[in-house]
Amino acid sequence: MWLWIHKFGSPPHAYRLLGKLAPWFGWSSLALIAIASYWGLVLAPRDYQQGDAFRILYVHAPSAWMSMFIYVAMAVAAGIGMIWRIKLAHAAAAACAPIGASFTFLALATGSIWGKPMWGTWWVWDARLTSELILLFLYLGYMALRSSFDDPQRADRASAVLALVGVINVPIIHYSVEWWTTLHQPASVTKLDKPSIAIEMLYPLFLMIIAFQLYFGWAISRRLRGEILRRERNAKWLQEAA
């Protein structure tokens, strides 16, 4: 086990492995996004209350899910980097931030587009929307903080603290619809009892979530390779690989 961690945690090995994995992630996510979009836009039945506007769900909910998932991944990577002083973990955390910020922006923007016809407003300062907006600021703050240091090791330590403190916001986003009275509808899928959404409407949603996860897999592979190259600038293996 330790041997395996050591091997995977070594930059040259990780660099090569990510390069091999990336195309698989990329093509499978492209295929699944196409299938899920067709399913969600054409095959899924129309909602009896919201009509065709509910189809925005298939891009909105997976984006929102990814925005939180990536933040947790980033905080876990930053924590591992802090505790065990693994450079690769810090690099992974740094690579997460721009991808997570993109999905957070998408969740907010598609939610706003959905909110206009359904609630009659683009934006409202309720708990769910506000906490998701704070998540966007956390990502942007994390990236700004990193770029304010020239020394990558100091950037790693400072930004890891921010990532770990900010993780408290993730359960707040999730439970915001239960703790406060909000305009946002409560969870209809991630419930302990049966989901309150028709199963035919659910398949494309799960498919799109998997597609977005694969997309994240692709993007993190590419970005992490870039991070490794930058950090290992003086390593012998890199000069041979380049």
Place this chain on the structure above:
Amino acid sequence: MDLQEFLRMGGYAGYVWSAYGLTLVVLLLNWRAARRHEAQEQLNARRRSTAE
């Protein structure tokens, strides 16, 4: 199903298509940014190794 009806999205065309279009644009921009980031660092690494 006819195409006109599909594109109309039951009267929500502007909302549905702009949400999907925006998603596509952001995913594509991210795709390009990640590729560029990697390519740029590869170029830097190559420059450094030839400079020595």
